[in-house]
Each structure stands twice: as C-alpha cells, then as structure tokens.
Amino acid sequence: MGWGRFQGYGMSSLRKDLVSGTIVGVIAIPLGMAFAIASGVKPEYGIYTTIVAGILISLFGGSRFQIGGPTGAFIPILFAIGAQYGYENLLIAGMMAGIMLVLMGALRLGVLIQFIPKPVTIGFTAGIAVIIFTGQIASFLGLKGIQRHEKFVDNMREIGIHISTMNPYSILTAAVCLAIVLLALRFAPRVPGSLIGLIAASIIAALFFSGKVATIGSAYGDIPSTLPSFHFPVITWERIRLLIRPAFLIAMLGAIESLLSAVVADGMSGSRHDSNRELIGQGIANIAAPLLGGIPATGAIARTAANIKSGAVSPLSGVIHSVVVFLILLLFAPYASSIPLAAMSPILMVVAWNMSERRAFLHLLKTRTGDSLVLLITFLLTVFADLTMAVEVGLVLAVILFVKRMGEAHLVSKVLPDPESVKVGPHMVSKEHDCPQIGIYNVEGPLFFGAAYRFENTMPGAGPDQPRVVLLRMGKVPFMDTTGESNLAGLVKHLESSGGKLLISSLQPQPLELLRKTGLYERIGAARFYDHTGEAINEALRTVSREQCIGCRHSAFRECAALSGYEEAQNLLGFKARSKPEIAR
Structure with a gap:
C-alpha cells in the first residue's frame, strides 16, 4: 500500500x-x-x-x-x-x-x-x-x-x-x-x-x-x-x-x-x-x-x-x-x-x-503537418463515429506517419575523402572524380523496413562498372531490424557473386548484435569490420586491381597518383599501402 x-x-x-x-x-x-x-x-x-x-x-x-x-x-x-x-x-x-x-x-x-x-x-x-x-x-x-x-x-x-x-x-x-x-x-x-x-x-x-x-x-x-x-x-x-x-x-x-x-x-x-x-x-x-x-x-x-x-x-x-x-x-x-x-x-x-485541450488543438492544427491530419481525423471519428474507431485509426495513422518520417531520416550517400578537411563527404563525388573500384557510402539513420528502399536504391547494382569493394560507414546507424539485415545480406551476396567484398566501419552495438544473431557477421568476416574508416580504406586500397589503376584519371585518393602512373607500373607488385589516412569515423 x-x-x-x-x-x-x-x-x-x-x-x-x-x-x-x-x-x-x-x-x-x-x-x-x-x-x-x-x-x-x-x-x-x-x-x-x-x-x-x-x-x-x-x-x-x-x-x-x-x-x-x-x-x-x-x-x-x-x-x-x-x-x-x-x-x-x-x-x-x-x-x-x-x-x-x-x-x-x-x-x-x-x-x-x-x-x-x-x-x-x-x-x-x-x-x-x-x-x-x-x-x-x-x-x-x-x-x-x-x-x-x-x-x-x-x-x-x-x-x-x-x-x-x-x-x-x-x-x-x-x-x-x-x-x-x-x-x-x-x-x-x-x-x-x-x-x-x-x-x-x-x-x-x-x-x-x-x-x-x-x-x-x-x-x-x-x-x-x-x-x-x-x-x-x-x-x-x-x-x-x-x-x-x-x-x-x-x-x-x-x-x-x-x-x-x-x-x-x-x-x-x-x-x-x-x-x-x-x-x-x-x-x-x-x-x-x-x-x-x-x-x-x-x-x-x-x-x-x-x-x-x-x-x-x-x-x-x-x-x-x-x-x-x-x-x-x-x-x-x-x-x-x-x-x-x-x-x-x-x-x-x-x-x-x-x-x-482547445489551445493545444489549435496549435497542432496550425502546424499543417502530418500530426495535424492525425489530430483532425481522430477528432472527427470521435465525434461522428465512435471512440474505439477513433483511437484505432489515430494510432495506425500515427504509426504510418512515424515510419514515413523515420524512413525519410535515413540517408545513404556516396562519399570520398576531402584532402583539405581530412574528412569524407558527398561533395567530393562527381563523374570526373570517383573511384571505379572502391565505393564508400555514408549510412545515416535507422536501417529498418521503412528505410530499406532507400538503402537498396543507393547501393551499387550488378554489372562490370560497379565497384569491387564497398565500404559502409555505419557510425550513425543506431538501429537495424531484420529487413535492414536482409538488405545488407543481399549486398553481400551480390558482391560475393562478382568477386568483390564488403567492409564496414564504426558499427553500433545494436546492429552488430543483430548481425551476430543472424550469422551475417561471420559470413562477412570479423576481419572486415573496422573501428575507423581510415583503416578500412587502407584495406580497400590493398585489394584494388593495380592494372585497372594504371591510366585512371579520377584521383579519388591521394595514393592514386602513385597507382596510376606509368613510370611506377613496374613497381606495382611491390606496392605497400601508405600510412593510414586521417579520415573521421
């Protein structure tokens, strides 16, 4: 009591x-x-x-x-x-x-x-x-x-x-x-x-x-x-x-x-x-x-x-x-x-x-957002139908609106290092400045069923022109559900079939735990998960095709000058990756 x-x-x-x-x-x-x-x-x-x-x-x-x-x-x-x-x-x-x-x-x-x-x-x-x-x-x-x-x-x-x-x-x-x-x-x-x-x-x-x-x-x-x-x-x-x-x-x-x-x-x-x-x-x-x-x-x-x-x-x-x-x-x-x-x-x-709640009602109505629609529909159904239906429909609409908003909050963008700011950013990627062999992607926001389509549409597809190494920077993905894990597994399967591989940096605890439970962590390989993006880029550069680098004019990384030069072509087999780039996590 x-x-x-x-x-x-x-x-x-x-x-x-x-x-x-x-x-x-x-x-x-x-x-x-x-x-x-x-x-x-x-x-x-x-x-x-x-x-x-x-x-x-x-x-x-x-x-x-x-x-x-x-x-x-x-x-x-x-x-x-x-x-x-x-x-x-x-x-x-x-x-x-x-x-x-x-x-x-x-x-x-x-x-x-x-x-x-x-x-x-x-x-x-x-x-x-x-x-x-x-x-x-x-x-x-x-x-x-x-x-x-x-x-x-x-x-x-x-x-x-x-x-x-x-x-x-x-x-x-x-x-x-x-x-x-x-x-x-x-x-x-x-x-x-x-x-x-x-x-x-x-x-x-x-x-x-x-x-x-x-x-x-x-x-x-x-x-x-x-x-x-x-x-x-x-x-x-x-x-x-x-x-x-x-x-x-x-x-x-x-x-x-x-x-x-x-x-x-x-x-x-x-x-x-x-x-x-x-x-x-x-x-x-x-x-x-x-x-x-x-x-x-x-x-x-x-x-x-x-x-x-x-x-x-x-x-x-x-x-x-x-x-x-x-x-x-x-x-x-x-x-x-x-x-x-x-x-x-x-x-x-x-x-x-x-x-x-007239003041709160009018305040929400004036915002003219999705919440205003949920408010108005719940109110009208309460008055003209019944409270049971109003609450049920209101909750369903609120959930749909939430999923839509969370889906929109999920962003996937292709990025490259910016030598001036020592970070990576999408502004560095263009038709003339992009690596044909390495694709680096910033993934931000929860990777769940409401955002899966954005992730899938942004990831590289099949074909000879697609990068052989994909690096996902996932430090800003706080949550992943099984739909997001399925999308990730699809990307792994695609890369494996084309002889490529997936690298992941800065993975948060919840997504990491889910990947362990589903077995995808072991499938990708523990060695391909990195705490820092710079370490993952070094590994990606070690695995690129040296022959394909010769003559490339994109210069996406600072190592590209040495990799693409004709005079250094004879030394490619002895290439060793340079010191780790100072790339932000």
Whole structure:
C-alpha cells in the first residue's frame, strides 16, 4: 500500500488532509451525479463510484495526491456500452477493465501508455468534450420528448426536432448555475462553484417555479441515503467474449487518464508517481466499484489539482474525500432529489470546455503537418463515429506517419575523402572524380523496413562498372531490424557473386548484435569490420586491381597518383599501402 508515503505523518498533516479531503469531497458530489446522468445511469451510481473507487485508488494507487472517481472522459463510452449492452453488462465490462489494468500494472506496462502520440490523445479528448458539451444542450434548454442516441448526428437531429419545446424556466435555472460557476472560477477558484451554483439554482427553482422544471427525482426517482447491497453480476464466457472490446477501451482510456492526472500531480507537487502501481490501484478500484453498482472510474485531473491546491499531504486526503461524500449521502440524499436537471448541465458544459485541450488543438492544427491530419481525423471519428474507431485509426495513422518520417531520416550517400578537411563527404563525388573500384557510402539513420528502399536504391547494382569493394560507414546507424539485415545480406551476396567484398566501419552495438544473431557477421568476416574508416580504406586500397589503376584519371585518393602512373607500373607488385589516412569515423 506504500506506507512510505506516510513517513513523518503527524497531526499537522492530518489537519491539512482533513481540510483538502473535505473540500474535494464537496466538489466531487455534483460532478459524480452529473457524470452518472450523462453516462445514462442513475445519479446515485456516480456517488457510489466516488465513494468506493475514491478510497481504493488513494490507498492502492501510485500517486500520493490522486483523486479517483467518475470522469467526463468516460461519458460517451459508458453511455454507448449501456445503450448497446445494458447496465448489467456495463458493470461486467468495468470489472473486466479493472482486471486488465491490474495485469498491465503487474506486467509493468505503465510506461507504454506514454507512447500514445499527442495528436491522438488531444484529438479524442477534444472530441469527447464536444460530445459532452452538446449532450447537455437539451437539459440546458429544458427540451421535452428528447431521446438520447449513441451517435452525435442523431442527437443533434433530436435537438433540432424538439427545439420548439424550450422551457424558459429551465434556461433561467441553468443560467443561474452557469453564472455562479463561471464567477467562482474567475474570482474564487478555491470555492466549490459547482456545488454553490447547484444549490442556488435548486433553491431559486423551488421557490419561484416549483414543478416547472425536471428534477433528479422526477426523472430518476429519489436518491437512497445508503450504499446498495453487494451484488456480483452473472458472468459467462459469452458475456466475456461480447464485452472484451469495450472493456479494453475502458481500460486503455482509464490508464491514459489516470497516468496523465498523476503526471499533472507530479508537476504541481514536485512528487513522483509509480505508474505501474497506479494502474494496479485503478484496476482494484474498477473491480470493486461495480460490486456496489459503481461505474468505471479513473484519476480525475481537476479534483486531483484541487486536492493539491487545498494543501493535501498524503493519500489520506483522497480517503477523506470519499468519506465526506458518504456522510453527505447519508444526511442529505433526500434533498438531492429536488435538484433540477437544468442545473446539472452547466457544470458538465464547463467540464467539457476545460477538458477540450482547445489551445493545444489549435496549435497542432496550425502546424499543417502530418500530426495535424492525425489530430483532425481522430477528432472527427470521435465525434461522428465512435471512440474505439477513433483511437484505432489515430494510432495506425500515427504509426504510418512515424515510419514515413523515420524512413525519410535515413540517408545513404556516396562519399570520398576531402584532402583539405581530412574528412569524407558527398561533395567530393562527381563523374570526373570517383573511384571505379572502391565505393564508400555514408549510412545515416535507422536501417529498418521503412528505410530499406532507400538503402537498396543507393547501393551499387550488378554489372562490370560497379565497384569491387564497398565500404559502409555505419557510425550513425543506431538501429537495424531484420529487413535492414536482409538488405545488407543481399549486398553481400551480390558482391560475393562478382568477386568483390564488403567492409564496414564504426558499427553500433545494436546492429552488430543483430548481425551476430543472424550469422551475417561471420559470413562477412570479423576481419572486415573496422573501428575507423581510415583503416578500412587502407584495406580497400590493398585489394584494388593495380592494372585497372594504371591510366585512371579520377584521383579519388591521394595514393592514386602513385597507382596510376606509368613510370611506377613496374613497381606495382611491390606496392605497400601508405600510412593510414586521417579520415573521421
């Protein structure tokens, strides 16, 4: 459970945790109910989730300040799962997601979540924000006869059809709550504006136009003042098979959201979270919450930030926040039934606005790069299709874009020594200045399947005019996969068939290890691998055809003057290579 997080804990720390836990608990109540209603379930299920998941995430998670509970990011997913499979199956999917999260943490996969590209996360987060915001328009306006659908377009059509049923009392109730929430955010950010707005709007509606706006009680019935009894859903293999995909989506989104919240908490507090333990804590919470009717939960960024700002010292503040919610449930549940639905909608609209990542979205869009395309497609698919497809397509596009970029980063260029700079460079190679017998190539960037075509197209082909010795300078190749190794093996085979040979200089550890594993290292020969390019050039010059050098006017190397001169032709058989050229690695 990480008792080290309580080291040095005393009464002063307890007082701070009591204050912060109470503040966050008060903030969590309206959010829990609002998220549950928007997810298509009864409001009390959001309260149950806040209580059960909040305690377990704080106790077993890997972040000292993480506050767990229902969040806005889950709304479209949970509503779609509930509408398609039913509430009982939604609970099972949540439990399955919890098991997946525990396994991810136990297998130490927490770090892998960080590899999801930013355009994908921003795209689907912005898409979820649009769905949440537009999903509250009907309640804000008090429209009657509205039926909620899974698809964004269908919901917008529903609003258009029933727009004539606007209720001015609902609009006024919602406007009061919205004004208070916005004023609190602007002038008193530590004040729980959502709760104050909810209470004020409820009082105004009850005093001045009672019965003219829909309430939680009229829509969902009275909220019970106790936790529900323990219930283990009926789990069958057929249900598991049916729910594996939505459960995986819940697990992935829960992992992303919780670890992102933990990172935010680290930045605000200067602490460091344990990503794998955080996943295990999230998993335990999501296994337990459905047993008491709770919906899937994850780390809540806004409540976690409020927890830190309120002076939290340890995970105990998260436990206290859940206890506060439970006490308020016991004492004030009957009054919650009188809360107008119109007063809940502005709270979710503000949540959607804050989670929209609008600045990051516009910034990425303005770059007009491949990332902009991934962002836009992920966003549009989230809104107009579904989150599962959006994430899958976004990740595939991001991978394709990455492979393309890495392929473009791979460069192969033919080079020759520059006597003035004592280095090699492509600027020294021309039709009039090139060695017919030795080909030296700079290979830069990863040699993998996405770059194999560049390597293959640049290497010399078959024919009498091709060099008999090829030297590859591979000091800037950090990685090679089996496709790159296959290309290299093809070059070796071609050179062997024409009586030539391959020399390699400055090979990095990973490519060297791969060549050893595949046997290509032994095939090329250990003697043909060099630490320095100069040593490899000396060896290449020792193996050239002296007869072919006679009369050559290319002068690619400084030794060429002696090799090509007629007067020295008689001494060629006794030629010894000169001192090693001072060529950079």
